[in-house]
Amino acid sequence: MLGLTRKDAILLAIVTVVALLAPFILNPFPTNSGFAQFNAGYPDLMQRFAIFGIFAIGFNILFGLTGYLSFGHAAFLGVGSYAGIWMMKLLTANIIPGIAASIVVAGLFALIVGFISLRRSGIYFAILTLAFAQMSYALAYSVLTPITGGETGLQLKLNDPRVLDGALAPGERAHANLFGLDMTSSIEMHFGAWQFTFNTGYYIAALVLVLAFYLSIRIFRSPFGMMLRAIKSNNTRMTYTGLNARPYALAAFVISGMYAGLAGGLMVAMDTQVGPERMFWTASGEVVLMTILGGAGTLIGPVLGAGLIKYMENIISKINSGILHEWFYWMPDGLEDFVITLVYPFVGKGWHLTLGIVFMLVVIFLPGGLVEGGQRLRRLAQGKRAKKSATQTNPAE
Amino acid sequence: MGILEVKNVNKRFGGLQALSDVNLSVAENTVHAIIGPNGAGKSTLLNVLVGKLLPDTGSVMFDGQSVLGRKPYEINQMGISRVFQTPEIFGDLTVLENMMIPIFAKRDGAFRMHAIESVRNERAVVQQAEDMLESLNLADARHDHSASMSRGNKRRLEIGMCLAQEPRLLLLDEPTAGMARADTNNTIDLLKQIKDERDITIAIIEHDMHVVFSLAERITVLAQGTPLVEDTPDKIKGHPKVREAYLGETAAA
Ligand SMILES: Nc1ncnc2c1ncn2[C@@H]1O[C@H](COP(=O)(O)OP(=O)(O)O)[C@@H](O)[C@H]1O
Numbered sequence: 001m002l003g004l005t006r007k008d009a010i011l012l013a014i015v016t017v018v019a020l021l022a023p024f025i026l027n028p029f030p031t032n033s034g035f036a037q038f039n040a041g042y043p044d045l046m047q048r049f050a051i052f053g054i055f056a057i058g059f060n061i062l063f064g065l066t067g068y069l070s071f072g073h074a075a076f077l078g079v080g081s082y083a084g085i086w087m088m089k090l091l092t093a094n095i096i097p098g099i100a101a102s103i104v105v106a107g108l109f110a111l112i113v114g115f116i117s118l119r120r121s122g123i124y125f126a127i128l129t130l131a132f133a134q135m136s137y138a139l140a141y142s143v144l145t146p147i148t149g150g151e152t153g154l155q156l157k158l159n160d161p162r163v164l165d166g167a168l169a170p171g172e173r174a175h176a177n178l179f180g181l182d183m184t185s186s187i188e189m190h191f192g193a194w195q196f197t198f199n200t201g202y203y204i205a206a207l208v209l210v211l212a213f214y215l216s217i218r219i220f221r222s223p224f225g226m227m228l229r230a231i232k233s234n235n236t237r238m239t240y241t242g243l244n245a246r247p248y249a250l251a252a253f254v255i256s257g258m259y260a261g262l263a264g265g266l267m268v269a270m271d272t273q274v275g276p277e278r279m280f281w282t283a284s285g286e287v288v289l290m291t292i293l294g295g296a297g298t299l300i301g302p303v304l305g306a307g308l309i310k311y312m313e314n315i316i317s318k319i320n321s322g323i324l325h326e327w328f329y330w331m332p333d334g335l336e337d338f339v340i341t342l343v344y345p346f347v348g349k350g351w352h353l354t355l356g357i358v359f360m361l362v363v364i365f366l367p368g369g370l371v372e373g374g375q376r377l378r379r380l381a382q383g384k385r386a387k388k389s390a391t392q393t394n395p396a397e
Numbered sequence: 398m399g400i401l402e403v404k405n406v407n408k409r410f411g412g413l414q415a416l417s418d419v420n421l422s423v424a425e426n427t428v429h430a431i432i433g434p435n436g437a438g439k440s441t442l443l444n445v446l447v448g449k450l451l452p453d454t455g456s457v458m459f460d461g462q463s464v465l466g467r468k469p470y471e472i473n474q475m476g477i478s479r480v481f482q483t484p485e486i487f488g489d490l491t492v493l494e495n496m497m498i499p500i501f502a503k504r505d506g507a508f509r510m511h512a513i514e515s516v517r518n519e520r521a522v523v524q525q526a527e528d529m530l531e532s533l534n535l536a537d538a539r540h541d542h543s544a545s546m547s548r549g550n551k552r553r554l555e556i557g558m559c560l561a562q563e564p565r566l567l568l569l570d571e572p573t574a575g576m577a578r579a580d581t582n583n584t585i586d587l588l589k590q591i592k593d594e595r596d597i598t599i600a601i602i603e604h605d606m607h608v609v610f611s612l613a614e615r616i617t618v619l620a621q622g623t624p625l626v627e628d629t630p631d632k633i634k635g636h637p638k639v640r641e642a643y644l645g646e647t648a649a650a
């Protein structure tokens with residue numbers, strides 16, 4: 001189906017269903033319960049899951065397949081965002097031209113950066129990409145202020161030309177939209193103590209995520225994907241098989257840059273603003289973490305990694321000492337304070353510490369990331385089942 | 398004129414003259430062995446032929462065209478394939494995928510953006526790869542990771558991958574080094590079969606005299622970067638200079 005094997009088609013179907021039902025799946029706790037703060041089913045966060053999922057899927061096409069570790073991919077995301085917002089300022093608040101421009105401009109930029117950086121491999125390649133990204137960040141911050149808005153960045157303004165859009169009614173703001181469908185519009189659904197939000201922006205991002213995921217499966221399974229894995233596996237044999245590894249790697253670099261641009265374009269489509277911090281090196285590092293955490297070189301891993309990190313960033317970081325006191329109020333006073341003192345460094349602003357520990361545990365015990373964890377669990381379960389059936393059949397023999 | 402003509406090639410590494418005035422002519426559709434003691438410059442010569450090293454002076458012509466200054470992948474596309482001293486295969490890929498890559502390389506050249514391949518075309522490549530594996534007795538392992546194969550089978554696969562490109566000249570650098578006797582004999586049989594079945598020129602560097610005398614039609618003896626003699630295996634066996642420079646040394650060792 002769709003040129004996919006049965007297994008891949010099932011994976012795509014699962015991703016599609018989960019993406020469609022995310023507002024339910026991510027909001028398992030009743031709105032008024034103590035656990036409601038673990039609900040992630042609000043538009044802002046769901047959009048981020050989808051967008052960073054796309055970013056990580058694209059990064060994985062480069063890193064997971066070819067093994068080239070870019071430390072500057074946030075630059076493409078940022079450039080995509082700037083291109084997108086300019087389209088929305090000059091042409092129309094309809095997101096289509098903006099997103100198209102994001103992909104194209106990020107792709108062109110990736111072509112330049114990749115062409116230069118891919119002259120080296122390993123650590124030197126990583127450093128070159130990092131240098132480009134930091135340069136972009138610094139430029140966006142300073143000299144390029146006329147284009148980037150400098151530190152404050154760019155937002156949609158009332159006096160933007162938007163030549164394709166009609167004049168706004170007095171007092172009306174420009175809304176990012178898809179042929180009139182407002183990105184920020186949502187439908188709320190109440191179901192007993194539960195509340196679910198279906199947001200236009202999220203569903204558009206989710207649709208793009210599914211398409212991006214499908215495309216990545218096709219790339220992984222294509223002869224082109226096989227060539228990319230061959231580069232990672234043995235560059236010497238690649239060369240002595242008459243293959244020029246560099247254009248293959250460059251193609252992968254540009255594709256992953258375009259994915260990053262797409263993510264950047266979707267970001268401005270959701271919140272209609274952009275600032276240079278989007279290109280800071282920590283943002284580049286984050287997508288590396290996402291990919292490795294989920295499982296580099298696997299199809300679904302980067303999406304899982306992106307989800308986990310964004311979940312922790314938004315949920316764990318909101319746990320403050322007040323919430324901790326609520327949780328542990330039932331303990332004797334001395335013990336309560338003690339436990340809270342222990343837990344406190346890992347939540348709230350300390351969520352990075354938790355992330356760091358999770359990351360270390362995964363890298364040490366599950367080098368294949370969350371996907372490997374899942375595979376091990378499955379094998380464990382299958383092993384047990386096999387053993388059970390073996391013991392069941394034994395007496396009959 | 399041989400298919401490969403090496404003329405007056407010199408290569409220095411610092412103070413070491415690794416190759417000095419090497420002249421070599423390999424006739425088409427023959428098996429030509431290059432022997433010589435350790436450090437004689439055999440691998441260096443091979444690296445010059447495949448474009449990994451640029452000689453200081455001299456010329457290397459393959460089928461009337463100079464290979465010097467071309468990239469290794471370009472030289473490969475001219476029709477020269479190389480088997481390495483330790484097998485170089487795609488360890489993370491399956492055996493079948495290993496075999497598909499040279500077939501794509503043969504079909505499409507050094508680069509093609511075949512992100513989307515028609516099912517029919519891809520099936521044809523898979524079929525070709527499977528036939529090749531069948532002829533190498535590796536078909537049962539086709540879905541295994543190639544890294545998990547035995548040394549002998551890795552060598553078979555590597556040779557098969559080179560053949561899948563239908564090269565006109567196959568270069569082998571000590572293909573049986575570090576192999577058990579049985580694997581060595583398998584490799585000899587495989588190379589004999591290749592020689593009988595195909596129009597192909599083989600240049601082989603080898604330490605194992607058993608391998609050399611089983612396969613070679615001509616032998617060049619290299620010592621200290623210079624060809625000492627070149628002759629048929631029978632003549633080489635009896636050559637006093639060779640016994641002194643090379644065979645004598647192995648007998649003593
Ligand atoms: N890249 C290199 N740099 C410096 N010296 C080298 C290099 N490659 C080979 N040599 C030296 O050149 C000489 C010939 O080496 P080599 O061609 O590997 O010999 P063989 O393969 O006949 O054993 C040796 O002394 C070796 O140390």
Ligand SMILES: [Mg+2]
Pocket residue numbers: 439440
């Ligand atoms: Mg050698």
